Amino acid sequence: MRKMKDSGIEWIGEIPEGWEVAPVKRLCTMQAGKNLTSEQIAPEGIYPVYGGNGIRGFFSDYNCDGQFLTVGRQGALCGNVHKINGKVWATEHAVITTPSSYTTLDFLYYLLIGMDLNQYVSSTAAQPGLAVGTLLNLKTCYPCSTLEQTQISNYLNAKCSEIDVMLTKTRASIEEYKNLKQTVITQAVTKGVRGEREMKDSGVEWIGEIPAAWDVAKAKYCVTITHGSDPKTEGSIPVYGSGAESFKTCGEYKEGPTVLIGRKGATLHIPHYIEGKYWNVDTAFDVKAKNNFSLPYYYYLATSFDYKFYIAQTTLPGMTQSNYYNMFLPFPTFPEQEEIVNYLDAKCAEIDKLIAKKEQLVKELESYKKSLIYEVVTGKREV
Structure with missing residues (x-):
């Protein structure tokens, strides 16, 4: 058992000794993407267009190239995180997020997921939204060693891949029953x-x-x-x-x-x-x-x-x-x-029971994945 200390942040609780507490702005830079009209987003485009909920379509140009993350800034699923590698267009509904020298891309990806950014969404406007300034000033934790960050992300890559395979099979089974x-x-x-x-x-x-x-x-x-x-x-x-x-x-x-x-x-x-x-x-x-x-x-x-x-x-x-x-x-x-x-009535009730069991399994797997990421990126589970 390694020694733990109080992080001073309620949602994190205790973290390992040697880990740091810092605002997100120390760990990355964030910048909103650029607007496209619906008419510009078309299947004939070459480059994927990322909005607040992931890929929206394709466009003939790109405004981001390389490895980075996008965080949904606006829309029903804002707060979700996507890992990007290559040339894409990020709209104003996505926040282009690049790691600083303090953290690796993969660790930052899991850290932002573990922070459950949906809880910071504001619903006062016509659409739910996340303010970039709010995100950058959120307090979080991280291990100072990029080697430890890599160990954590490698562990989570393997574990989450296993869970994702089970989720894909279970969701496919649900569609088959439907x-x-x-x-x-x-x-x-x-x-x-x-x-x-x-x-x-x-x-x-x-x-x-x-x-x-x-x-x-x-x-x-x-x-x-x-x-x-x-x-x-x-x-x-x-x-x-x-x-x-x-x-x-x-x-x-x-x-x-x-x-x-x-x-x-x-x-x-x-x-x-x-x-x-x-x-x-x-x-x-x-x-x-x-x-x-x-x-x-x-x-x-x-x-x-x-x-x-x-x-x-x-x-x-x-x-x-x-x-x-x-x-x-x-x-x-x-x-x-x-x-x-x-x-x-009888046959559909039978099939609905099977679907309900599968849907419950999906909820349990998603909950376990979320819990696993949280425990690992806050140091509560050693890898």
């Missing part, structure tokens, strides 16, 4: 769950063949679709928009069950089945079922719609009430709709 779930849903709502039987062409590309005994009908004969609106009073009723969980509450309400389908936005393809009281704003339509049509069956259908046939691509992707009403839907008998829904 794809499996969607395949199961689409198969059930368009082919049924009764095994092999005589089939016919539905005449609709995304539906394909359907059982010969089924009909095909326009959605306007199956459901009613109404617009949302902004709430006018405060209260405890959950408010929904396009493809999102409840994002606020209000005093008005409608009674479920309903299916919320997107009117505009990047996530309009994600429907929600809502029970109880709710309110929807104008980025989402709410759907009620007509006689002989199951609302849960419509929900499962909505997860399978091939939106590219219908979406109007303006500034934001959009769907109209007419788009939805004029969709052709597979129309089995009501008892068979209920049979399909019961089957899918």
Whole structure:
């Protein structure tokens, strides 16, 4: 056990004797990048463009060359750290960070991650942001020996690589389960769950063949679709928009069950089945079922719609009430709709449990990686 001393910094606690405490500005220089318009960032560019959240695209020129770090200065994920080697363009949303003679690049990379810069983000402006002056004046710790810094970064490179491999495999597994779930849903709502039987062409590309005994009908004969609106009073009723969980509450309400389908936005393809009281704003339509049509069956259908046939691509992707009403839907008998829904409720619950386990593993691995980096760069774990 090596001897420890109090760093005098609450988030660090004790550090090894022989380590120094200093502001970040002793360990590096920081400079904001230069602005580019969205039109200048294009796939045809040669050099990667780094913004506050990492690579945004490519550009025909570069303003940084060599080995350095970028720290996200503005945006939803500001505070994240990227290691760069080569020619890139860093926008004004990224802070170009170069180590001083007191520290190595790799150690500085892990040190900034271990400092958890997100906790210093200011949310007073339209977008979350980090001030360069704030970053430079933050107190941190470091070993004076660059040899020890190299030992630390080599250790973390190896350990974090192992964790990253597990994270990549686990995330890939989650996507496989999600794809499996969607395949199961689409198969059930368009082919049924009764095994092999005589089939016919539905005449609709995304539906394909359907059982010969089924009909095909326009959605306007199956459901009613109404617009949302902004709430006018405060209260405890959950408010929904396009493809999102409840994002606020209000005093008005409608009674479920309903299916919320997107009117505009990047996530309009994600429907929600809502029970109880709710309110929807104008980025989402709410759907009620007509006689002989199951609302849960419509929900499962909505997860399978091939939106590219219908979406109007303006500034934001959009769907109209007419788009939805004029969709052709597979129309089995009501008892068979209920049979399909019961089957899918059970199968999706099974797959969701597997996904939840994998997602929990991702959280645990990310937490362990974060904890490991913190312990090593503050000297609590000797390497």
